[in-house]
Amino acid sequence: MLMTIHGSFQIPAHLHAIAPAEFRGLRRDQVRMMVLDRITGQFEHASFKEIGRYLASGDLLVFNNSRTIPAKLKGTQQQGTEFEIRLSRQISDTAWEGLIVGDYDRNRPIKLSEELFAEVIGNGGAEPLVRLSFSKKGLALLNDFYRIGEPIRYEYIHEPWALDVYQTVYAAVPGSVEMPSAGRAFTWQLLQALKASGIRVAFLQLHAGLSYYGNDKWPDPNQHPEVFHIPSSTAKLVTETKESGGRVIAVGTTVVRALETAAVEGKVTGTKGVTKLYVDRGYLLKVVDGLLTGFHEPEASHLDMLTAFIDEEQLKAAYQAAIEEGYLWHEFGDVNLILSKEASL
Incomplete structure (x- = not known):
């Protein structure tokens, strides 16, 4: 066929x-x-x-x-639910476009670690991406991604390589x-x-x-x-x-x-x-x-x-x-x- x-x-x-x-x-x-x-x-x-x-x-x-880079991050908000952030594109020293997978409140801060926070500051360039601003910038922000992040993987990859x-x-x-x-x-x-x-x-x-x-x-x-x-x-x-x-x-x-x-x-x-x-x-x-x-x-x-x-x-x-x-x-x-x-x- x-x-x-x-x-x-x-x-x-x-x-x-x-x-x-x-x-x-x-x-x-x-x-x-x-x-x-x-x-x-x-x-x-x-x-x-x-x-x-x-x-x-x-x-x-x-x-x-x-x-x-390890572009998959885990975020939480005050209600304690955990969701996933997949970074997509760097916009500035502090801002990235990304995809949020799971339930979240876009009007509340997102906790990524004891030292790193983010907030949604607008829509991304295309649906369903959003624009995220982080509490750190530049090399310090990238270092935190490496410290707390994981590689993005899709459903056909079963192991966390x-x-x-x-x-x-x-x-x-x-x-x-x-x-x-x-x-x-x-x-x-x-x-x-x-x-x-x-x-x-x-x-x-x-x-x-x-x-x-x-x-x-x-x-x-x-x-x-x-x-x-x-x-x-x-x-x-x-x-x-x-x-x-x-x-x-x-x-x-x-x-x-x-x-x-x-x-x-x-x-x-x-x-x-x-x-x-x-x-x-x-x-x-x-x-x-x-x-x-x-x-x-x-x-x-x-x-x-x-x-x-x-x-x-x-x-x-x-x-x-x-x-x-x-x-x-x-x-x-x-x-x-x-x-x-x-x-x-």
Whole structure:
């Protein structure tokens, strides 16, 4: 049965990756990889550690080195009921947008610890997010998040895994509330081997916000701002790669969003800001030639982005094959490499 991209396929329960690869007897780079040709739609199955077979000297891999923070907090109010706060996006030194899960009174202070309090000061940029002001700011506030918080996890993850498993090996700049998971399978050994073969690497930051609000509510992709920073050194490598005929391959949808926001006529400049870019089938990619990504739920806007890289019918067929072949979904699952043999389509 052929599925439509949104709504009509379900991920079988046994294909939810409930544990990281290293807790399933594998190394990070031993997850499976489906390689999908952008032009023909043909696909083949491989191990992720073989990714170098599909890359060439002069290609550029661009990574998001945002680091996942412990963004799930427990709050209480005077009546003693406990509820959950899931941070989504930093607004200022003291304020964040977030999602409150459970019953609470928005007119009362929220106690998070003996030293940290918050109050709801307004609605967030999109329903059902709210804006929270905390009693600490800057580094002191971030330190408290690390002291009392936990990683956000969804219903398919049964174990409270430590924060370290929600990091890529190259994660450096704290700020994401969910792991930029497309690069989780990389090891330092694999990265060094790829660099030794002439493949270049570069880094940027895009701090990933909440991708799911619970109760079958998903962010409106047109109202989902995320903070990003592209260093000038990364912008220079992207432009040089395009000019020399190499391929720019984004490691994750967050990287696509950042690079395409900053792209003008095939060139990228170093910049920082907030992006609201929504990439779907109608979007003409400016600089990104390929994408390494996980397998996405039918409701996720990340899946829409894939249709900017490949024909929707070809993507449907590939996803159907992924289900039949037993690929694992979500942040601890397998990966999908989508690219063409040539940089210019």
